[in-house]
Amino acid sequence: MKAITTDFEYLPATTVEEALDLLSQRKDDDYKIIAGGQSLNTAMKHRLIAPAYIIDIKGVSDLDFIKFDEKEGLKIGALTTHRSLEKSEIVRQKYAVLCEMEENVASVETRNWGTVAGDLCNADPAVDPAPPLIALDAKIKVSSKDEEKTFDAEEFAVDFYETVVQPGEMVTEIQIPVLPPNTGVYFTKYSQMQGDYALASVAVSITLDKKKDVCANARIGFAGVGSTPIRAKQAEEVLKGKKITEALLAEAAEVAKTEINPVSGIEGSADYKRELAGTLLKRVGKVAFERAQKA
Numbered sequence: 492m493k494a495i496t497t498d499f500e501y502l503p504a505t506t507v508e509e510a511l512d513l514l515s516q517r518k519d520d521d522y523k524i525i526a527g528g529q530s531l532n533t534a535m536k537h538r539l540i541a542p543a544y545i546i547d548i549k550g551v552s553d554l555d556f557i558k559f560d561e562k563e564g565l566k567i568g569a570l571t572t573h574r575s576l577e578k579s580e581i582v583r584q585k586y587a588v589l590c591e592m593e594e595n596v597a598s599v600e601t602r603n604w605g606t607v608a609g610d611l612c613n614a615d616p617a618v619d620p621a622p623p624l625i626a627l628d629a630k631i632k633v634s635s636k637d638e639e640k641t642f643d644a645e646e647f648a649v650d651f652y653e654t655v656v657q658p659g660e661m662v663t664e665i666q667i668p669v670l671p672p673n674t675g676v677y678f679t680k681y682s683q684m685q686g687d688y689a690l691a692s693v694a695v696s697i698t699l700d701k702k703k704d705v706c707a708n709a710r711i712g713f714a715g716v717g718s719t720p721i722r723a724k725q726a727e728e729v730l731k732g733k734k735i736t737e738a739l740l741a742e743a744a745e746v747a748k749t750e751i752n753p754v755s756g757i758e759g760s761a762d763y764k765r766e767l768a769g770t771l772l773k774r775v776g777k778v779a780f781e782r783a784q785k786a
């Protein structure tokens with residue numbers, strides 16, 4: 492068997508321009524970006540990948556930011572760590588669901604190093620930030636030397652460990668709009684141990700009408716139950732224009748179970764994960780509704 496070489500050339504960048512320049516000079520498959528290294532180092536250590544060049548963006552301080560504006564909403568730079576998001580006062584005030592989600596991502600050590608963007612780019616199907624980002628209608632900004640593109644959070648991952656990011660491109664920002672009035676958002680994940688990847692996770696956002704009587708809008712994001720995170724659009728439709736009740740949430744859960752596509756593994760069968768996802772949706776939807784009533 493041919494041994495995989497672990498030699499690589501290390502190319503650090505300190506500005507976005509430098510990073511994009513370095514990216515534009517590389518061939519399609521000979522490099523990897525490193526941010527916090529929490530997933531990349533593991534993949535290299537297990538010899539799953541052996542890039543010839545490592546482009547280090549950890550020193551690009553321009554990308555380490557969390558900004559909130561009442562018109563534009565929240566902007567999270569690509570170097571924002573899980574821990575910074577978890578501990579951000581403005582995020583807790585305006586988008587508490589993100590802090591709640593972060594509290595159960597891996598361990599504090601991993602959250603201190605790992606970036607939210609790096610987690611999305613690693614594209615594990617059970618990635619925790621994806622469901623709340625889908626529920627919050629987030630966009631992911633992808634930049635290259637020549638252009639900038641934005642993708643809806645639910646379009647970002649395209650398969651197991653694959654995203655829309657093309658050679659020469661990098662994620663620079665995550666953008667989340669201001670929450671509409673009367674909106675409640677909640678997320679939960681079910682995992683075998685605290686801090687493990689989820690067997691299934693779901694986030695629900697419910698916006699009530701002015702009288703707080705019926706559901707004006709709903710967004711539902713799942714992870715762990717398909718090759719990528721999934722937006723359950725048909726289940727959202729079940730909720731829209733109706734009074735939220737436990738029976739309606741149960742109906743939405745049945746529909747959502749047809750939109751997801753879990754795979755069997757040692758931690759549970761596909762059928763088990765499908766049932767689990769439906770149960771989580773009912774519970775999470777109820778809390779999102781209660782939050783919307785109080786918002």
Ligand SMILES: Cc1cc2nc3c(=O)[nH]c(=O)nc-3n(C[C@H](O)[C@H](O)[C@H](O)COP(=O)(O)OP(=O)(O)OC[C@H]3O[C@@H](n4cnc5c(N)ncnc54)[C@H](O)[C@@H]3O)c2cc1C
Pocket residue numbers: 523524525526527528529530531532533569573595596597598601604605606607608609610611612613617618619620656660661662663686687688689
């Ligand atoms: C023990 C352990 C437990 C974990 N548990 C969880 C969990 O429960 N839930 C969860 O969601 N995650 C979990 N993770 C994953 C962890 O959150 C990610 O490893 C981390 O966030 C990745 O960020 P990073 O900055 O370290 O990325 P890196 O490891 O540096 O990079 C990861 C991948 O993303 C690419 N990349 C990084 N930044 C960019 C960018 N800006 N643009 C384009 N590509 C980029 C890299 O090339 C690489 O392919 C766990 C990880 C570990 C090690």
